[in-house]
Amino acid sequence: MEKSDLKSLTEQRIEAEFVRMGQPKFRARQVYRWLHQKQVSTFAEMTDLPTPLRGQLDEKFYINTIRIKKRLVSSIDGTVKYLYELRDGNCVEAVRMQYKHGASLCISTQVGCRMGCRFCASTLAGWVRNLTASEMLDEVYTAQQDLRGRISNVVLMGIGEPLDNFDNVMAFLEILSSREGINLSLRHVSLSTCGLVDGIRALAEKKLQLTLSVSLHAPNDSIRSQSMPVNQRYNMDDLLDACRDYFEQTGRRISFEYALIAGVNDAPAHAEELASRLSGMGAHVNLIPVNPVAETGYRRGKRAGIEAFQAQLERLGVNATIRRELGTDIAAACGQLRRQDTETA
Structure with missing residues (x-):
């Protein structure tokens, strides 16, 4: 049996x-x-x-367990990147970041990813399988054992699309926040999606108190479709309608992730168009200098240009921050370490 x-x-x-x-x-x-x-x-x-x-x-x-196959520690900021080996030999990544408020862990939800976003290393080798709830929990438990302390925030933003693994992710969240478990409030959990509209609407019905982050990365359909195939299934109008409905149902403000790619989506006109799209939503935009991945050919602009983009959004009434980069010396971007391990195996 x-x-x-x-x-x-x-x-x-x-x-x-x-x-x-x-x-x-x-x-x-x-x-x-x-x-x-x-x-x-x-x-x-x-x-x-x-x-x-x-x-x-x-x-x-x-009883499921996973093991740390590789552990890299940044000499710059102490960020720790884990390459976890699962029971079947597949590997996923997690990144532990230390902030003043405590330790935050970014975990994976799938082995590989089928979303095909061109700027992301996670999707280059394709999708293998979904992670179970226990495997996601073990990413947290194993990091806590290594830390010898508590993980205070969990971010579902590693390898994989969480809403493409909906049922397992919902079970994970229920167990993670259980009073009989480690009792981590969902207010300390963020879930990032590339924009699966059906999943966003299903999540809204749960009325969970987590933070939803939507990877937007473009001000219009033309640019978004070039780098994010999901936009051909759910265009920006459909996506933003779902986001507005999500806010109305849950009362939780949405954060929009925007990876700035030099010469693609980082011009002043793009900032103006983005602000127009998000007008009246009370949105927060998290600007991310794109991670250099050799296979994509994408490159990041200069810091001054990134700061100018942020300032323009602020002038147009959209709250915007530039993500603090951690672990730049240890391949901390999603999928980079797993891909390196696969290539050298």
Whole structure:
């Protein structure tokens, strides 16, 4: 019999499994705490369970674990990049960044990505599979063990498109924020999407208190379609309509990511058009100097030009910041380390 992934189940689903096994409901909570508070890797460690039950669980389920295959530490700012190896040998990345308010971890949600955004290294090798809820949780748990401290913020902005792995991501968020787990408030979680409109609308119905970030990266359909194939499925009018509806349903302001690419989307006219598109939304724009990836041919402009773009947006009534760059000496951009590891394997 093939074993099931117990750590990916929400507390409610574990409880249902235990009822089917003829076990009392309180046992489910005990097991859930062992998995997510004490983060054990074997059933033998669950010492307050009867020995026969531990054996029964071991026959039916497995406890997922991952390992750190590579760990790079920036000599500039202390940012840590992890290359995690999964049970099946696939690898994903996470990046731990230290701020005054605590440690933030950017995690992956898929092995590879099928969105095809031209400026991103994550998509160059294509999509392999979705991550399970337990694998995403283990990215956080493993980083905390390495840190020997608590991760205070989680960002779903690593390899993969979170809304393309909707059900697993929703299970991950429920377990992550559970009082019987590590109890991380969703107000300390950000989810980034390239603009899957159906996923944004489905997420809005959940009314979660997370921060939604939308990768816009262009002021119009013509430019956006050149670098983001998703725009051919959901154009900017459809996307921004969904964003307005999301704000109305949740009351949570949306952040728009905008990677500045020299000679493509960084002219004063582009800033003016972008401000016009976002007018009245109370939007925040996070400007990102594009990461140099050899295969794309994209390059970043000079710092003065980036600051001028920001200033123009501010003059036009759009709040804009320039993302602080961390880990530039350790291939901290999404997908770079996994790609290097694949190429040298």
